[in-house]
Amino acid sequence: xxxxxxxxxxGEFEEKHLxxxxxxxxxxxxxxxxxxxxxxxTYDVLFNGESHNLGNLLEDFAPSVNPPKEIDDPDDKKPEDxxxxxxxxxxxxKKPEDxxxxxxxxxxxxxxxxPEGWLDDEPEFxxxxxxxxxEEWDDEEDGDWIAPTIRNPKCDxxxxxxxxKRPFKPNPAYKGKWYAPLIDNPAYKGEWAPxxxxxxxxxQDLTPVKSLKPIGxxxxxxxxxxxxxxxxxxxxxxxxxxxxKLADETFHVKRPLEEAANKVxxxxxxxxxxxxxxxxDDPVAxxxxxxxxxxxxxxxxxxxxxxxxxxxxxxLALAVVxxxxxxGALFGLVGGQQAPVTKSxxxxxxxxxxxxxKTETAxxxxxxxxxxxxxxxxxx
Numbered sequence: 001x002x003x004x005x006x007x008x009x010x011g012e013f014e015e016k017h018l019x020x021x022x023x024x025x026x027x028x029x030x031x032x033x034x035x036x037x038x039x040x041x042t043y044d045v046l047f048n049g050e051s052h053n054l055g056n057l058l059e060d061f062a063p064s065v066n067p068p069k070e071i072d073d074p075d076d077k078k079p080e081d082x083x084x085x086x087x088x089x090x091x092x093x094k095k096p097e098d099x100x101x102x103x104x105x106x107x108x109x110x111x112x113x114x115p116e117g118w119l120d121d122e123p124e125f126x127x128x129x130x131x132x133x134x135e136e137w138d139d140e141e142d143g144d145w146i147a148p149t150i151r152n153p154k155c156d157x158x159x160x161x162x163x164x165k166r167p168f169k170p171n172p173a174y175k176g177k178w179y180a181p182l183i184d185n186p187a188y189k190g191e192w193a194p195x196x197x198x199x200x201x202x203x204q205d206l207t208p209v210k211s212l213k214p215i216g217x218x219x220x221x222x223x224x225x226x227x228x229x230x231x232x233x234x235x236x237x238x239x240x241x242x243x244x245k246l247a248d249e250t251f252h253v254k255r256p257l258e259e260a261a262n263k264v265x266x267x268x269x270x271x272x273x274x275x276x277x278x279x280x281d282d283p284v285a286x287x288x289x290x291x292x293x294x295x296x297x298x299x300x301x302x303x304x305x306x307x308x309x310x311x312x313x314x315x316l317a318l319a320v321v322x323x324x325x326x327x328g329a330l331f332g333l334v335g336g337q338q339a340p341v342t343k344s345x346x347x348x349x350x351x352x353x354x355x356x357x358k359t360e361t362a363x364x365x366x367x368x369x370x371x372x373x374x375x376x377x378x379x380x
Contacts, residue, residue, distance in 0.1 A: 003015075003016045003057075003061060003065075003212075004016070004213075005065060005205075005208060005211070005212065005213070006213065007067075007201060007203065008203050008205075009200075009201050009202070009203050010201055014063065016061040016062065016063055016064075016065065017061065017062055018053075018055075018060055018061060019060050019061065019062050020053070020060070021053075022045045022047060022052050022053045025047070026224065026226060028226070028228060028229075028262075029255065029258045029259065029262065030251060030254050030255050030258055031047065031048055032046075032047070032048050032049065032247055032251040032255075033045070033046070033047060034046040034047075034049075034243060034247075036240060037057075037209050037212075038209070039207075039209055039210075041056055041057045041058055041206075041207065041208060041209055042054070042055065042056055042057070043055055043056075043057060048251075048255075049247070057208050057209065058206075058208065065205065065208045066203065066204050066205060067199055067201055067202050067203065068199055068202070069198065069199055069202050070196040070197060070198060070199055071196065071197060071199045072193070072194040072195075072196065072197075073194050073195050073196065073197045074194075076194035076195050077194075078192045078194075079192075082189055082192050083185065083187040083188055083189050084188070084189065084190065084191055084192050085185050085188065086184070086185055086188050087182040087183065087184065087185060088182065088183060088185045089179070089180040089181070089182060089183075090180050090181050090182070090183045091180075093180040093181055095178045096178075099175055099178050100173060100175065101175070101176065101177050101178060103171055103173045103174045103175065104171055104174065105170070105171060105174050105176075106168040106169060106170060106171055106174075107168065107169065107171045108166040108167070108168055108169075109166055109167050109168065109169040110166070112166050112167055114164045115159035115160065116159070117158050117159050118158065118159050118160050118161070118164050119154060119155065119158045119160070119161035119162075120161070120162070120163065120164065122152055122154050122155060122158075122161035122162065123152060123161065123162060124151065124152055124155055124161055124162045125149040125150065125151055125152060126149060126150065126151075126152045127146075127147040127148070127149055127150075128147050128148050128149065128150045131147040131148055133145045133147075215236050218234055218236065232250075233246065233250040233251065261303075264296075264297050265297075290309070290311075290312045291312060291316065293309065293312070294309045294312040294313060294316065297309065298313075
C-alpha cells in the first residue's frame, strides 16, 4: 500500500510505503483485496473478506506521515581524529613458539585397519548388464554406445571394494592461523552522530485520513513470472456496503466456479499421471478413456476441459463435423436421383433469334419447287 500525501509546508507530494505490506496470493484464481480507512486513522486490509493487516496511519508508514521535528545537520562532519573502534588487537601479544599455522586440519588415521573381506580387485561401479543398445542408435553419428554404469552388487555384500585408503581423523596439533587477542581501545570515543537541527519541513497532522487528496487512479506494480494474471472489478469509494455489494456480485460468484474448475483440472492431471493403457496396446480402450475424461470435465467447465485436453476436444469436434458432413452428403446423393430436365422441342409461333440463325446456316429446298440458290459452292 502506497500513500502520496502533500506536505503543507513545502507543497510537495512525498511517496510513503507501508512498512509491512500484505503479501498477495500467487495463484491463477480470482482474489479480493479490500482496504478500509477509518476516521480514527486506523486501517484494515482484507484478503478475500478476511482481515490480514490492522494498523495506524501515523505509525506504519516509511517515511512517516508526520516528519520528525529534528533532523541530522547535513553540514556536520565527523572529526578526522574521532575514534569509534571499540576493540583493537593487543599490540603486546606474541604468537607462541610452538604455534604451527601450517598444520593440516585432518590427518590419516594410522591406527585404522583395512576391514576383513575388502574386495581390492572389484570396481565400485560396473556396466549395467541389463542395459541394451537402443534400436535408433547410429554408431557413425552417435559414436560408440557405452552401457550406463551401476553400483557393483558385490560391493554391497562386502565391507567395500576398490583401492582401500586410510580414513582421516582430526589433527590434534591443528591450531589454525594465529591472531592477537582483542582488548578495549583506550582511544575509543564512542559512536559518532551528527548534531540535530530543527526540521524546516516539519508539520503535524493528527487526522491524515481527513486531509487525503481524492484518488485519481490506481497503480499496480507486479514482479512475477506467472502468466495470465488479470485485474478487474476495482472499487474506490467511501461506502463499505457498496464494496461488499460489488464483491457479492462479482467475486463471490466467480470464485466458487473457479475453485470447482481448478479441482477438475487437478483431478484430470492426477488421472493422467496414473498408469493408463497405451494406444499401442489397446487403441479402443485408450480412446474411450480419453473421451470419458473429457466429457466429465466438460460437464463442469467446457473451457477448462479444452485447455487441459486440447487433443481430445479437437478430435471430438472433428468427429462431429465429419458426421454432419456425411449426413449432408447422403442427402445430396438422394436428391441427385431426380430425372434430368430436358428442353422442349416444340416450336412456338413467335420467331426467335435462334430460329433465324438456324435458318441461315442450314437452308433446305422446298419439296417439288424450284431449287433455291444456296451459299454452297458447286464442284466443277
